[in-house]
Amino acid sequence: GRWRNGKELNARRLAERGWRLVDASKQTIKCDSCGFYLNTALPDVASVDLIVYNRCLREVHESVDTCHEKTCTAKSRRPNFFTHLNEKSELSDELRSRLETMKEMKMPEGIEITEDGIETKDLLEIFPDESIDITMKKLAITGWEKHDYSSVRCCLCLRTLSLTCSFTPSSSHHSWCPFLDPHDPLDIPQWRVAYDTVVHKKTSLSDSLSIVRRSLNSSLITSTNC
Numbered sequence: 001g002r003w004r005n006g007k008e009l010n011a012r013r014l015a016e017r018g019w020r021l022v023d024a025s026k027q028t029i030k031c032d033s034c035g036f037y038l039n040t041a042l043p044d045v046a047s048v049d050l051i052v053y054n055r056c057l058r059e060v061h062e063s064v065d066t067c068h069e070k071t072c073t074a075k076s077r078r079p080n081f082f083t084h085l086n087e088k089s090e091l092s093d094e095l096r097s098r099l100e101t102m103k104e105m106k107m108p109e110g111i112e113i114t115e116d117g118i119e120t121k122d123l124l125e126i127f128p129d130e131s132i133d134i135t136m137k138k139l140a141i142t143g144w145e146k147h148d149y150s151s152v153r154c155c156l157c158l159r160t161l162s163l164t165c166s167f168t169p170s171s172s173h174h175s176w177c178p179f180l181d182p183h184d185p186l187d188i189p190q191w192r193v194a195y196d197t198v199v200h201k202k203t204s205l206s207d208s209l210s211i212v213r214r215s216l217n218s219s220l221i222t223s224t225n226c
């Protein structure tokens with residue numbers, strides 16, 4: 001089922017507070033830390049007064065923070081999605097297990113995956129198996145894994161992309177996706193930091209600036225998936 005309130009409630013904020021969708025039809029979420037349930041159902045915006053609707057929305061927003069057991073740790077936690085960023089071997093394992101899900105997939109004819117700044121020789125160093133489609137390797141690096149035979153999904157923001165038109169994988173995440181979180185001090189996105197770590201790149205300041213400039217340019221002409 002589809003979670004109808006996904007637009008009104010920021011999925012990342014819910015995840016940071018420990019919530020997970022358990023029943024899409026009833027719009028129910030559950031805190032994994034304390035086990036409390038929360039119903040996020042909102043009235044149909046077209047059939048109630050906007051004031052009523054906004055009050056309901058505000059109540060749900062507040063409950064995301066407060067509707068936990070008194071001692072629940074999820075209430076104040078700020079999770080780190082990238083605790084292992086300096087562990088090269090763990091990172092490699094993670095990238096390889098993402099690629100493993102896609103190893104049977106083939107890019108349809110005419111579909112192009114463009115990702116500036118990822119070099120073929122680096123991809124071969126991380127993923128030596130030459131029988132796997134190189135575009136799948138680019139997708140794995142930028143956070144994507146198999147969803148079904150013709151689409152991929154981000155393991156953190158859960159956006160799905162169908163492989164029916166060309167796109168730039170790193171600019172196709174939801175804007176709040178943790179993979180795009182800037183990493184100090186050079187504002188490099190987290191997926192890129194992982195890539196640099198695995199290929200032992202000593203990123204110089206000028207390289208990084210040109211990467212940032214390139215990704216700025218490509219985000220201005222962001223590809224929209226059809």
Ligand SMILES: [Zn+2]
Pocket residue numbers: 018031032033034035036067068069072073074075
């Ligand atoms: Zn809780």
Ligand SMILES: [Zn+2]
Pocket residue numbers: 143154155156157158159173174177178179
């Ligand atoms: Zn994402």
